[in-house]
Amino acid sequence: VTTPHMTMVSGVPFDRFDAPASLTELPHAALASYSSMMADHAAQFALSFDRYFDPLAPGSREARLVQIVWAASPARLASLSDRDRWQQADATRDEQDEYCEWTIARQPDGKLTRVTFTTEVPDYWSHIADADPDLLLDLYHRVVSPDVTIDDLFRDMAYQRNNKWNNATSEGIAHLRQANNTLLAAIDLAATATVQRVGPDGRRIEDRRQLVVCGQLGDSSRNSDPQIADAVNDAVFAGSAVSLANPLGLYLDGIQTPSFVAPDGADVATLWTVERGDPGHAVRARFEVPEGAGYVLGDLTVDGRPLEFGTQVADKVRVRIDALLAPSTTQLVTKQCEALPPSRFAPS
Amino acid sequence: MTAADLAEHASPPHRACTQLMVSGLSDDTVSRFALGLDERPLLLTADDMAAELNDQFAVRLLRAGIFPNTAGEVLQALAQVNPGGPLSKQLFFLLGEGSQVPADAGPVQRNMRFLIMCGAGQEGPDVVVSSFHPDQGMVELAAWDAAKGGFNFYRTMPDSNAWVFAGNSRHALVPPTRGQGPFESHVNGNMLMKELKKPWVNWDSPFAHIPASALAAQGLDSHPWVGRLDPGGAYTLEDTGIRPAIQRWTAARVAAIEAGIGAGTGSETPVRMLEQLVSTLTINLASSRSSSAPRLPTDPGLNTPIDLPSTFFVDADTLEMLGLPTPDPLGVAPTIYNQILSELEVRLVDGASFEVAGDTKFAFVVPERSFEDVSTLTAAKGVLVTARLLACLLMVDFPNPVFSDRRSALLGHFEAVSWNGSPDTFSNAVADAINSSPAASTTGSPEAEFSANWAAGEGFVAAFTPRLESYYKKVAEQLSTIDGFRDVYRLAESRRAHVKLMPIFETPLLFSVCNLPPERLRMTESATVEELS
Numbered sequence: 001v002t003t004p005h006m007t008m009v010s011g012v013p014f015d016r017f018d019a020p021a022s023l024t025e026l027p028h029a030a031l032a033s034y035s036s037m038m039a040d041h042a043a044q045f046a047l048s049f050d051r052y053f054d055p056l057a058p059g060s061r062e063a064r065l066v067q068i069v070w071a072a073s074p075a076r077l078a079s080l081s082d083r084d085r086w087q088q089a090d091a092t093r094d095e096q097d098e099y100c101e102w103t104i105a106r107q108p109d110g111k112l113t114r115v116t117f118t119t120e121v122p123d124y125w126s127h128i129a130d131a132d133p134d135l136l137l138d139l140y141h142r143v144v145s146p147d148v149t150i151d152d153l154f155r156d157m158a159y160q161r162n163n164k165w166n167n168a169t170s171e172g173i174a175h176l177r178q179a180n181n182t183l184l185a186a187i188d189l190a191a192t193a194t195v196q197r198v199g200p201d202g203r204r205i206e207d208r209r210q211l212v213v214c215g216q217l218g219d220s221s222r223n224s225d226p227q228i229a230d231a232v233n234d235a236v237f238a239g240s241a242v243s244l245a246n247p248l249g250l251y252l253d254g255i256q257t258p259s260f261v262a263p264d265g266a267d268v269a270t271l272w273t274v275e276r277g278d279p280g281h282a283v284r285a286r287f288e289v290p291e292g293a294g295y296v297l298g299d300l301t302v303d304g305r306p307l308e309f310g311t312q313v314a315d316k317v318r319v320r321i322d323a324l325l326a327p328s329t330t331q332l333v334t335k336q337c338e339a340l341p342p343s344r345f346a347p348s
Numbered sequence: 349m350t351a352a353d354l355a356e357h358a359s360p361p362h363r364a365c366t367q368l369m370v371s372g373l374s375d376d377t378v379s380r381f382a383l384g385l386d387e388r389p390l391l392l393t394a395d396d397m398a399a400e401l402n403d404q405f406a407v408r409l410l411r412a413g414i415f416p417n418t419a420g421e422v423l424q425a426l427a428q429v430n431p432g433g434p435l436s437k438q439l440f441f442l443l444g445e446g447s448q449v450p451a452d453a454g455p456v457q458r459n460m461r462f463l464i465m466c467g468a469g470q471e472g473p474d475v476v477v478s479s480f481h482p483d484q485g486m487v488e489l490a491a492w493d494a495a496k497g498g499f500n501f502y503r504t505m506p507d508s509n510a511w512v513f514a515g516n517s518r519h520a521l522v523p524p525t526r527g528q529g530p531f532e533s534h535v536n537g538n539m540l541m542k543e544l545k546k547p548w549v550n551w552d553s554p555f556a557h558i559p560a561s562a563l564a565a566q567g568l569d570s571h572p573w574v575g576r577l578d579p580g581g582a583y584t585l586e587d588t589g590i591r592p593a594i595q596r597w598t599a600a601r602v603a604a605i606e607a608g609i610g611a612g613t614g615s616e617t618p619v620r621m622l623e624q625l626v627s628t629l630t631i632n633l634a635s636s637r638s639s640s641a642p643r644l645p646t647d648p649g650l651n652t653p654i655d656l657p658s659t660f661f662v663d664a665d666t667l668e669m670l671g672l673p674t675p676d677p678l679g680v681a682p683t684i685y686n687q688i689l690s691e692l693e694v695r696l697v698d699g700a701s702f703e704v705a706g707d708t709k710f711a712f713v714v715p716e717r718s719f720e721d722v723s724t725l726t727a728a729k730g731v732l733v734t735a736r737l738l739a740c741l742l743m744v745d746f747p748n749p750v751f752s753d754r755r756s757a758l759l760g761h762f763e764a765v766s767w768n769g770s771p772d773t774f775s776n777a778v779a780d781a782i783n784s785s786p787a788a789s790t791t792g793s794p795e796a797e798f799s800a801n802w803a804a805g806e807g808f809v810a811a812f813t814p815r816l817e818s819y820y821k822k823v824a825e826q827l828s829t830i831d832g833f834r835d836v837y838r839l840a841e842s843r844r845a846h847v848k849l850m851p852i853f854e855t856p857l858l859f860s861v862c863n864l865p866p867e868r869l870r871m872t873e874s875a876t877v878e879e880l881s
Contacts, residue, residue, distance in 0.1 A: 033862045067579040078637055079655055079677050206450045206559060207641035214644060222651060227554045238560030238569070256584065258470050258592035266471055304669060306727055314589065318580060337644070 021248030021277030088307035111298030129159030241328035373510035403491030420482025436469035451561035472593030497600030551582035653679025822875035
């Protein structure tokens with residue numbers, strides 16, 4: 001038996017980048033060009049960061065999959081009271097910055113009826129727009145509204161991510177649109193976080209807030225950025241090189257439902273329906289009571305409180321990115337963080 | 349305040365879990381050894397087990413003649429008897445009070461251990477295993493008993509594969525087993541997770557994963573369970589495991605009382621639940637979401653306040669359940685916080701050689717009313733007791749949500765009130781018992797305070813709201829000054845001292861320490877801190 005001259009993940013060869021969630025809607029040529037674009041990104045980041053590896057680069061390596069998860073509701077709003085936080089995050093998708101966005105539907109009396117979540121990356125949808133505008137329109141018809149026109153989506157031949165069917169306050173949702181929620185941003189964060197940061201005393205920074213601020217690794221007040229940065233940085237320190245797994249994407253890792261209570265005692269987990277992707281790689285899901293149940297989402301409670309806001313559901317939704325770790329003996333790259341005071345863990 | 353002073357307020361003498369360790373039990377047997385009830389292990393026959401042990405661990409393993417000896421064997425056996433089923437879904441979690449200390453800080457007692465949850469459905473896990481290693485023979489296990497409700501608590505023995513059944517949650521509620529053995533720490537028979545709110549200082553979680561260097565320092569980097577840790581860590585465990593498990597037991601308790609089981613016979617009554625309101629039998633730990641590490645000058649949030657848990661200042665979770673106002677988010681300026689840390693020489697120690705300056709990883713770890721109390725009171729409201737009674741009891745000494753001598757003094761007045769199936773009748777009887785006590789006519793007594801609260805009638809929300817809002821405003825003012833926050837820190841230390849006498853205090857690293865002398869303190873309604881006489 002000869003070892004394949006390529007990256008293996010749990011015995012499976014890594015030989016291409018698929019569409020997010022391995023969605024199959026792209027025509028062959030469009031999928032090939034998307035795969036090629038992702039491969040270029042991986043190669044470029046591997047060139048720039050010694051401990052970020054290109055899984056398609058020649059060489060035998062055995063990589064291990066590591067899941068990094070966080071909560072979908074924006075941690076940036078955590079200093080507000082719960083009610084203010086829920087209202088604010090529901091009001092505009094500009095606040096939904098944890099690589100997960102949602103839109104809500106209510107019945108005329110204001111009761112919540114549905115929350116639809118997406119982690120679909122705009123990078124992928126922009127590629128569809130470039131490669132196959134008809135497919136783009138068809139997708140909008142399927143997931144947003146049959147009333148969408150091609151003119152709604154393009155301006156001066158350019159796809160508008162923030163079009164009226166997918167903007168901050170629209171009722172529909174096609175894909176992520178908050179400025180920080182892009183796949184490229186996540187890859188960049190993972191690659192940049194491989195660099196070790198040290199204080200003036202030469203000691204490694206382990207506090208994640210300090211790490212994120214010093215390394216400019218996103219926003220330290222988010223759930224996602226510090227979690228990705230910390231996990232990657234620590235894995236590298238422990239002797240790994242890092243990359244991101246195929247299919248590249250941000251995923252809905254599921255919903256934690258035990259704290260929800262339905263009026264009829266139904267299993268609330270059944271209200272979560274994956275609409276795009278599969279349960280292991282969900283990129284779009286809705287939380288909704290099926291017709292005929294005699295009640296709607298707003299009749300549930302969560303943590304003992306009435307379910308009134310989509311963000312209450314987002315508090316229980318997990319978002320995930322899949323990283324790959326491969327053993328590495330490449331020298332650690334370190335950068336000094338001048339502004340840091342001496343570590344309290346330094347010997348006196 | 350001395351340790352002896354505090355001990356007066358602690359639990360009565362008890363027989364600890366360590367007494368369950370008995371040698372000489374025969375292999376492949378199960379014995380009941382419920383401390384307080386049994387003088388020695390009682391060998392259980394097949395019929396005994398069928399009558400007493402109806403959890404998934406007993407039914408599928410022990411009663412089927414399968415006696416695993418180690419934690420790994422338990423998990424493997426559960427998966428084998430339920431292939432593809434709930435018991436084969438096993439989630440692994442890691443915690444340790446010194447787990448967040450980096451390896452290069454030197455030797456430290458990290459107290460790392462694993463918790464494994466098997467069969468987590470909508471109502472929580474069927475089986476929970478606590479162990480350090482799959483090969484470890486010292487296994488503690490709790491399993492939900494669907495037949496009689498409550499968790500059955502088990503442990504293995506040091507020199508055989510015999511198992512000891514140490515009691516069911518129901519044993520926790522009544523003498524002679526109350527406070528004995530596992531119910532020393534599982535006081536009300538519940539699952540324990542000290543921190544039931546993010547950011548979980550001592551757990552591996554998305555807010556703070558245990559660094560690889562700390563794992564390596566403990567020789568855990570190649571531990572077979574480390575690679576299986578749930579990526580959500582405490583975030584998963586709390587939401588899908590411990591909270592639902594607590595609510596499951598709470599529902600069973602309420603249902604049993606409603607069904608009249610043991611009514612007025614010394615078994616559980618709603619009085620036991622009200623004891624949870626007025627006394628502090630159990631606590632959870634809460635902390636700031638902010639790291640205690642210094643912020644960089646380039647940090648965009650350099651001067652953003654360090655948030656403080658509102659449940660330190662008031663029983664926010666229970667107030668909210670009763671429709672009463674809770675504080676706006678409270679915080680302290682980083683400059684004030686850091687100045688107090690320095691002035692009070694706040695530091696972490698492990699009881700051995702480890703000592704570093706500064707606070708716990710997340711700042712300001714303090715006790716709060718336990719989730720099991722909140723869950724119990726939520727379930728009891730309107731079903732067993734009225735919201736008015738809960739609110740009027742809670743508003744006695746409300747600035748001290750835990751360890752309130754004033755509130756717990758009320759218990760003696762209503763311990764004998766019986767339950768007749770009516771929340772109104774029962775609640776009025778409790779109120780009458782307090783209001784008719786001689787102390788109720790003594791100005792300033794807790795009984796008089798309760799009577800004044802009770803006089804608000806059904807309009808208690810309107811009556812209590814201005815008091816609470818006025819208090820919140822004064823707390824915020826206190827937190828804006830160095831003197832005010834120093835007093836708040838003193839109060840925190842006073843409450844931590846209570847926790848240090850509880851069985852859940854297993855390591856000094858649970859809290860930071862400082863140079864303050866022991867004090868018994870309370871918060872007043874004007875948000876000043878005063879010594880208890």
